[in-house]
């Protein structure tokens with residue numbers, strides 16, 4: 001593949017599905033400019049789209065060219081997953097139907113399940129040995145579980161689904177509540193499904209001088225304000241914007257892959273949905289959001305956090321929803 005960068009590192013091959021969609025458009029220019037894998041890391045960008053959107057993808061490729069980005073080694077456009085995923089190292093699976101007003105994300109299951117089954121199978125056949133897969137298309141957790149099931153030769157640890165947007169939403173709400181900068185917030189965890197049942201846990205949070213325990217003593221704020229604001233933020237954005245979150249979703253995707261590939265800083269943690277090894281009472285095999293850190297290779301679940309009764313009930317409810325989604329897929 002021709003390369004047009006002057007960097008010493010070999011380019012990383014990144015395939016973005018749904019590249020001409022709204023999240024794709026918001027993500028591609030930042031990925032191409034080094035915001036995801038580092039400013040010293042060139043990338044080969046592969047844009048995968050449905051045939052009807054190939055024209056739009058061509059236009060985006062022209063715009064990428066016009067940025068004259070030094071990190072951008074090449075841009076290619078595909079409508080064939082096998083060609084787009086051949087040798088892929090970072091697969092961003094964004095391409096899927098978004099929900100509209102009045103729908104829950106799980107309503108997309110039947111529309112999107114087949115896409116993730118097919119893409120999982122093809123990834124298993126042609127992706128690079130070090131591939132890492134980030135599912136954004138909804139319902140993201142279960143789509144990731146479907147893709148993983150269809151790629152038995154890819155280690156389970158290489159599959160993930162995005163809950164970083166929820167994590168970032170929780171940080172923003174906490175910073176506002178505690179009147180501290182977002183950089184003063186640590187110890188947030190999103191547990192469970194990327195859905196209205198997700199549980200944003202603040203019991204291990206530091207918010208400047210305040211602890212999450214102290215913030216949680218105002219149960220009315222926690223139960224009636226904080227948790228629903230975070231968990232239903234996607235619906236609030238659809239109601240306000242008439243379309244689902246795009247720039248913030250692209251930003252969350254970039255944060256997620258950056259932490260996974262380059263490592264999480266310090267002794268803090270972030271949230272990502274990964275295949276459960278059977279910890280924290282989450283059955284093995286479910287793609288569930290956990291507190292995680294990365295050494296730049298694999299996500300590692302932060303173990304040993306105390307889970308109180310308040311948290312346990314909410315984690316269990318979200319896990320039950322994940323189990324129901326998998327059962328619905330099995331029935332399809």
Ligand SMILES: NC(=O)C1=CN([C@@H]2O[C@H](COP(=O)(O)OP(=O)(O)OC[C@H]3O[C@@H](n4cnc5c(N)ncnc54)[C@H](O)[C@@H]3O)[C@@H](O)[C@H]2O)C=CC1
Pocket residue numbers: 017018019020021022023024048049050053094095096097098099115135136137138139140162163165166194244245246249252
């Ligand atoms: N996990 C998360 O935090 C979030 C997930 N989402 C989800 O991300 C997905 C994409 O959202 P948007 O970009 O807003 O939607 P969009 O409708 O603007 O774009 C989706 C794009 O994917 C393409 N596409 C559909 N099926 C494809 C396939 N099989 N292969 C390749 N491309 C395909 C379409 O042609 C379209 O260009 C939706 O499922 C949405 O619900 C959205 C926000 C946050």
Ligand SMILES: O=C([O-])CC(=O)C(=O)O
Pocket residue numbers: 098099105138165233234235237238244245249
């Ligand atoms: O709510 C939606 O459908 C889009 C999404 O996943 C989010 O914004 O979290």
